[in-house]
Amino acid sequence: MTTIVIAAGGTGGHLYPAVALAREFLRQDPATRMLFVGTARGIETKVLAHEGFELALIAARPVMGRGLVKAVGALLSLPLGVRQSLALLRERRASLVLGVGGYTSPPVLLAARLLGLPRVILEPNAYPGMANKVLGPVADLVFVTFREAAGHFSQAKVRVTGMPVRRAFIEDAGTRHEARGERGQKTLLVFGGSQGARALNDAMIGALPQWVSMRGRLAIVHQTGEADYARVKAAYEAAGVPVEVVPFLFEMPASLRAADLVVSRAGAMTLAELAVCGKPAILVPLPHAIYQHQAHNARVVAEAGGAVVLQQRELTGARLAQEVTALLRDPERLRVMGERSRALGTTDAADVIVRECLTLVRSKE
Numbered sequence: 001m002t003t004i005v006i007a008a009g010g011t012g013g014h015l016y017p018a019v020a021l022a023r024e025f026l027r028q029d030p031a032t033r034m035l036f037v038g039t040a041r042g043i044e045t046k047v048l049a050h051e052g053f054e055l056a057l058i059a060a061r062p063v064m065g066r067g068l069v070k071a072v073g074a075l076l077s078l079p080l081g082v083r084q085s086l087a088l089l090r091e092r093r094a095s096l097v098l099g100v101g102g103y104t105s106p107p108v109l110l111a112a113r114l115l116g117l118p119r120v121i122l123e124p125n126a127y128p129g130m131a132n133k134v135l136g137p138v139a140d141l142v143f144v145t146f147r148e149a150a151g152h153f154s155q156a157k158v159r160v161t162g163m164p165v166r167r168a169f170i171e172d173a174g175t176r177h178e179a180r181g182e183r184g185q186k187t188l189l190v191f192g193g194s195q196g197a198r199a200l201n202d203a204m205i206g207a208l209p210q211w212v213s214m215r216g217r218l219a220i221v222h223q224t225g226e227a228d229y230a231r232v233k234a235a236y237e238a239a240g241v242p243v244e245v246v247p248f249l250f251e252m253p254a255s256l257r258a259a260d261l262v263v264s265r266a267g268a269m270t271l272a273e274l275a276v277c278g279k280p281a282i283l284v285p286l287p288h289a290i291y292q293h294q295a296h297n298a299r300v301v302a303e304a305g306g307a308v309v310l311q312q313r314e315l316t317g318a319r320l321a322q323e324v325t326a327l328l329r330d331p332e333r334l335r336v337m338g339e340r341s342r343a344l345g346t347t348d349a350a351d352v353i354v355r356e357c358l359t360l361v362r363s364k365e
Contacts, residue, residue: 002032002361003092007108008100009038012047012194013267017124018100019051020164024350027167028358035092037085037108043194050250058084060104081107082114089115096361098122099139101132113138118360122353124163124268126296128152140360143353145268146300161353162346163272168253170276170347185219186328189259191249196225197265199312200284201232204263206317208239210325215241218328221259223249253277260334261327263320266298266309274306275345280337281307282323284315306341 004025008018015038022034036055038044048055059080085108089097097112099105099121112119121139123132126146133152136142142153145163192200201224204211211220220243224232229247236243249255256262256273262281264270274281283301285294301307308323327334 002029002095002358003035004032004357005035005037005089005092005094005097005108005112006100007037007097007105008102009036009042009044009104010102011267012043013124013269014100014102014104015042015044015047015194016166016269017122017164017272018098019047019053020166020350021098021122021353022053023167024164024354025357028351028354033092035088035094037088038104042104046248047194047250056088058088058104058107060107078107082111085111086114089117096120096357098357099132099135100124101129103131105131105135109135109138118357118364120353120357120360122164123149123153124272125149125293126268126300127291127293129291129293141356143349143356145272145349146297148296148300159352159356162349163268164350164353165272165276165345165347166253167350169256169273185217186260187219187221187258188261188263188324188328189221189255190263191223191265191270192225193265193267193270194225194248196223196228196247197284197286198225198228199315200263200265201225201228203315203317203320205232205235207321207324208235208241208317210317210321211241211243212239214325220244221246221255223247261324263324266294266301268293268297271297271301272345274301275341275343276347278338278342278345280327280334280341282320282327283307283309284312285309287312301341301344304340304344306337306344 006018008014025032036048036053038055039060040057089111094117096118099109109119119139120141121132121135123144126148128149136153142157143159143161144150147160150158222245226247233245256277262279266283266285283298285298298309302309
């Protein structure tokens, strides 16, 4: 029996591509055993319980962007994470280990290397993260979402596949679900990633006078993150703006397909889902992301004509309201942006990656 171990977690951008791949492994072979490896600090404890996958926890901490003391502490914890991963991979008789970047991947991939197990990594971003760049030499295959990332890895190992997206996005990609508002309203979906984005939340609150003036013509669905949920909800209520405010969107496929326009960060997973659904967007890249990977991602979409990019330093309530209003008043521009966004999407990435992984497993047996 094939056992696939996936090291992914910390953020939705790392986790949801892994969920898409796990579901594809099971679709191609229902007897496959799936195991996720993560930590107690990421969103994997919440999301994987909802998705129905088993999660094993190891000691792993982020290194980059945490300051010298925390970075040293994280590196010192790596041997413990490797030992835990060695025991886990032996116990579960792993057939293949797949890493999706982030701080969970290194100990699990290094343990797989020590055991001689097949190893693959997925790089979601146009500019690779440190974990995947370090792990590239020990991987058997490297799958990249953006062609721009391929040059950072051995060309013999690289496969440009696009981003694996959950089938729930793909199966109804050409349909539009009913918006949450009344018939005839436009729907604006705002989300800042799995943890929310305070800058987007502040801008939406700053634009409240505009949302008040559009009452009856605009339905807003706003995902805030847990930390900011109460504050944002209270601001809308005080202004008398009808809105659906949620801390987290588990049913993103339905929410995204119902939207006429999206305001979001520019994580690779978000952009892949926007593309598959053919949605126009206003993208606000995370300015402090290491290597500016969200800026690289957003530039690809904007240059293709699928999105407008606003830098966070330019983001105010008035500016956001201006951009949203201009787009919603121009249905033809929205349509063209949606088409150009859809042209960037790939629907077979998960299938291609899983087939290559299973071929690799068979070649190693």
